[in-house]
Amino acid sequence: MDIEEILNVPTAPSSAERAADDWDEDNRCCYSADGTRLLEAENFPSEVTVREGCQVICDEAFAFQDYMAGRNIGEEIPLEERNSFLEKIHLPATLTHIGRAAFCECGFLERIKLPKNLLSIGEDAFCDCWQLEKVTLPAATRFLGKRAFQGCINLCQVRLGKNLEIIGDDAFDDCESLETIFIPTGTLEWYLSLLPKPLHELLEEL
Numbered sequence: 001m002d003i004e005e006i007l008n009v010p011t012a013p014s015s016a017e018r019a020a021d022d023w024d025e026d027n028r029c030c031y032s033a034d035g036t037r038l039l040e041a042e043n044f045p046s047e048v049t050v051r052e053g054c055q056v057i058c059d060e061a062f063a064f065q066d067y068m069a070g071r072n073i074g075e076e077i078p079l080e081e082r083n084s085f086l087e088k089i090h091l092p093a094t095l096t097h098i099g100r101a102a103f104c105e106c107g108f109l110e111r112i113k114l115p116k117n118l119l120s121i122g123e124d125a126f127c128d129c130w131q132l133e134k135v136t137l138p139a140a141t142r143f144l145g146k147r148a149f150q151g152c153i154n155l156c157q158v159r160l161g162k163n164l165e166i167i168g169d170d171a172f173d174d175c176e177s178l179e180t181i182f183i184p185t186g187t188l189e190w191y192l193s194l195l196p197k198p199l200h201e202l203l204e205e206l
Helices: 003-007 015-019 188-194 197-202
Strands: 022-024 029-031 037-041 047-049 088-090 134-136 157-159 180-183 203-205
Touching: 015 037, 180 188, 180 197, 188 203, 197 203
Parallel strands: 047 088, 134 157, 157 180, 180 203
Antiparallel strands: 022 029, 029 037
16 A cells, blocks of 8 residues: 555544444444444443554544533633543554544553554654553654644654654653654754654664
8 A cells, every 4th residue: 555545544533334334332432333434432431442444544533522521512611621531442453544633632541452464654743642651653654744743742752663654743742741753863964854853863773
């Protein structure tokens, strides 16, 4: 699959998929009828296991939603209350795409193991995951969207793979604890071209 094909994989759930969805009661998630796409999650469980066979986690699937704050409709929600309930998630080996804002404001999520076949991480995918400390992108990952880890204020270490072709703007913006970005040996010049200058001093070949 070339980069254009990867970028054109739809990550928004369609109305037809929603109409024929398959509900997982234990994990409070719903899937497309064929099980390849996780359409949305209710966000009440603190730990979720995504089904084997799932290839796409759709846009905003686990993201904070206003109803979680328990406030009146239209009432302003303070930043400290904007927090999804998700603490742990187990992803299947079949997963290849994480959609836009899929885990945005999952503030209790401390770690996530990304599967080896993951090709793309959408924009804002892990934005404001405040407790996330370390992230390893698999060698297969080709695309990292804009603001993918923006606002992950406790993120201190990142490992990037050898096949990344696109890193969107501000992917690591406001990651104020970031100390090291590990990259594969021999890829320094490539990552100097992909990442903004303020992050160059954090690069370390491994």
